[in-house]
Amino acid sequence: MDLLYLDQKSLNILLKQKPLIEMHVDDILDDFYKIQTALDEVNILIGDSETLRRLKIAQRQYVIELFAGEFDSTYINNRLRIGLVHKRIGVEPRLYLAAIRTIKELIVKILVKEHKGNNELNVMISTLDKVFHFDITLVFDTYIDGLIKEITIAKDRVETYAESLELKVAERTSQLQELTRRDPLTNIYNHRAMQDFLKRELTLACRKKTILSLVYFDVDHFKTINDKEGHLRGDEVLKSIGNILHTTVRETDLSCRYGGDEFCLLLPECSLKVAESICEKIIKKFQKIYPDYSLSIGIVQSCPEEPVDCKKLVQLADDKMYEAKQTPGNCVKS
Numbered sequence: 001m002d003l004l005y006l007d008q009k010s011l012n013i014l015l016k017q018k019p020l021i022e023m024h025v026d027d028i029l030d031d032f033y034k035i036q037t038a039l040d041e042v043n044i045l046i047g048d049s050e051t052l053r054r055l056k057i058a059q060r061q062y063v064i065e066l067f068a069g070e071f072d073s074t075y076i077n078n079r080l081r082i083g084l085v086h087k088r089i090g091v092e093p094r095l096y097l098a099a100i101r102t103i104k105e106l107i108v109k110i111l112v113k114e115h116k117g118n119n120e121l122n123v124m125i126s127t128l129d130k131v132f133h134f135d136i137t138l139v140f141d142t143y144i145d146g147l148i149k150e151i152t153i154a155k156d157r158v159e160t161y162a163e164s165l166e167l168k169v170a171e172r173t174s175q176l177q178e179l180t181r182r183d184p185l186t187n188i189y190n191h192r193a194m195q196d197f198l199k200r201e202l203t204l205a206c207r208k209k210t211i212l213s214l215v216y217f218d219v220d221h222f223k224t225i226n227d228k229e230g231h232l233r234g235d236e237v238l239k240s241i242g243n244i245l246h247t248t249v250r251e252t253d254l255s256c257r258y259g260g261d262e263f264c265l266l267l268p269e270c271s272l273k274v275a276e277s278i279c280e281k282i283i284k285k286f287q288k289i290y291p292d293y294s295l296s297i298g299i300v301q302s303c304p305e306e307p308v309d310c311k312k313l314v315q316l317a318d319d320k321m322y323e324a325k326q327t328p329g330n331c332v333k334s
């Protein structure tokens with residue numbers, strides 16, 4: 001009341017009009033809904049005659065309440081509820097304000113007709129205006145609250161979606177990264193990945209002062225296999241080697257297809273002796289599937305006392321493989 005400069009004396013002048021308004025309330029409402037339903041968007045919102053009937057009852061009660069002077073918690077809660085309902089069913093503030101303006105005009109019309117020349121008429125009209133303003137502030141309170149809630153929910157949803165998207169992107173990125181490090185035919189690591197691993201493992205071995213073995217091998221006369229038995233047969237042999245490596249070495253060991261029919265095994269903290277026994281296992285498995293083919297294997301070891309770089313180590317392993325090639329059939333040189 002203070003905010004709206006609404007004093008009890010003026011309010012009493014307005015409240016005296018209750019019998020007059022009660023007498024005219026049905027006409028006021030008939031005119032009000034005639035004006036309202038002439039607007040297409042209001043008509044769509046109201047929808048059907050049953051809703052219209054219920055609205056009329058509620059609006060009738062509201063008009064009478066305006067002149068009852070009991071602005072208690074029930075009155076206030078009713079106004080607050082209107083804001084919530086309007087937000088929920090999608091009545092925009094401009095439609096609500098237009099409706100308030102219409103009903104006010106219809107009430108004022110009755111007051112003017114009845115009290116023309118009465119010096120209290122202006123007080124009645126301005127007090128009515130203040131009461132309507134009071135109602136509007138309440139309705140807007142909950143309407144805005146509803147809007148904020150909607151925004152908060154939408155924001156939460158967007159944030160949840162963004163988080164799940166970030167996770168998915170990270171997952172896909174790591175899948176793609178993994179793909180670029182794998183050889184598509186054998187599904188073991190490719191040349192590029194091997195270079196990275198070798199560099200990392202050599203640095204680690206040097207720092208931890210541990211040894212590291214590098215196995216380098218290829219299939220003897222692979223070109224002849226391709227030429228005589230077909231490229232598909234060649235592919236099958238390469239795939240089998242991929243499987244054998246995958247099932248023979250430890251998880252911390254790294255197997256890779258170095259290119260063509262050449263393969264590499266990186267065995268951290270593994271001596272030449274152990275590396276040799278691993279190679280024997282590989283040969284055994286390979287022979288079981290392909291008794292007519294053979295592998296030439298070279299093994300080298302890096303020692304912390306004499307560190308070598310990646311290129312040099314691979315070169316040394318390749319040399320050893322070349323030595324093994326001089327012996328027909330499966331052969332391991334270290």
Ligand SMILES: Nc1nc2c(ncn2[C@@H]2O[C@H](COP(=O)(O)OP(=O)(O)OP(=O)(O)O)[C@@H](O)[C@H]2O)c(=O)[nH]1
Binds near residue numbers: 224230234
């Ligand atoms: N089937 C198949 N063949 C491949 C693939 N990549 C490379 N090759 C073939 O592998 C063969 C390798 O031949 P070479 O490097 O001469 O080796 P090799 O015939 O094993 O001769 P040695 O090493 O001296 O025993 C070539 O004919 C390549 O075309 C592949 O993905 N699939």
